[in-house]
Amino acid sequence: ITRLGLVSALREEQSGLIEAMQDTQTVTRGMRDYVTGKLWGIDTVCVLSRIGKVAAAATVATLIERFNVSHIVFTGVAGAVESDVQVGDIVVADSLAQYDMDATPLFPRYEVPLLGQSHFGSDKHLTDRLTEAANQFLSGDLENAIPSQDRDTFRLASPRVFRGLIASGDEFIDSQARQLALKEAFPSLLAVEMEGAAVAQVCFEFGVPFSVIRTISDGANEASAHDFMQFIDSVASRYAFGIVKRMCGM
Numbered sequence: 001i002t003r004l005g006l007v008s009a010l011r012e013e014q015s016g017l018i019e020a021m022q023d024t025q026t027v028t029r030g031m032r033d034y035v036t037g038k039l040w041g042i043d044t045v046c047v048l049s050r051i052g053k054v055a056a057a058a059t060v061a062t063l064i065e066r067f068n069v070s071h072i073v074f075t076g077v078a079g080a081v082e083s084d085v086q087v088g089d090i091v092v093a094d095s096l097a098q099y100d101m102d103a104t105p106l107f108p109r110y111e112v113p114l115l116g117q118s119h120f121g122s123d124k125h126l127t128d129r130l131t132e133a134a135n136q137f138l139s140g141d142l143e144n145a146i147p148s149q150d151r152d153t154f155r156l157a158s159p160r161v162f163r164g165l166i167a168s169g170d171e172f173i174d175s176q177a178r179q180l181a182l183k184e185a186f187p188s189l190l191a192v193e194m195e196g197a198a199v200a201q202v203c204f205e206f207g208v209p210f211s212v213i214r215t216i217s218d219g220a221n222e223a224s225a226h227d228f229m230q231f232i233d234s235v236a237s238r239y240a241f242g243i244v245k246r247m248c249g250m
């Protein structure tokens, strides 16, 4: 990695990392602060995209075109749509799709028009590295990183790392019925969020290797708004910090 672009949607998903950077400089562009510097020895640009596919796409295009990042990592939280996947588990995306893309009857449902594909694969090497970092974090750092009270609250007994399909759309999924519909459309789907597949499309178009790693904050059901708020308030940034630190080899 010659220059890493590190993106999260919300401050709560990235706090700690900017403080860990050295020689920082902040450049404001398109209503976002891009913080450049060294993160555990790696030349890095940290930025918050805000929520949604357009916000993520604009942020990533700027990282690539103006900040010349060589790799992009998106960290944050997601809702689980697979019963095996629990709050506190980590999902690393092998590929991503936009579940709200629908240009039928002009193009097949979910296919991004004129790109001829619905699924965008993450960079294998970077994704392997993040999967390894996530496993190291869960097995070695979790107990120190998360206070026992929070581990009890979220029942973080022995969280696991999953790898597979993440789907994105401009919608917060908070009902069992919506979740079921998404699972029917994408049978192998592990988690849903609101940015990853937009990052994936832009990185595909620019030929920039990327990876998306998400901690499960909720079950994409009727309780998800409450669970999401509680999770990002207390533990989301600790996961992101711990995983990225391991990814940097620390």
Ligand code: ADE
Pocket (backbone or CB within 6 Å): 077, 078, 079, 171, 172, 173, 174, 192, 193, 194, 217, 218, 219, 220, 221, 224, 228
């Ligand atoms: N991010 C975290 N939880 C989510 C949910 N339930 N729906 C969409 N994005 C999310």
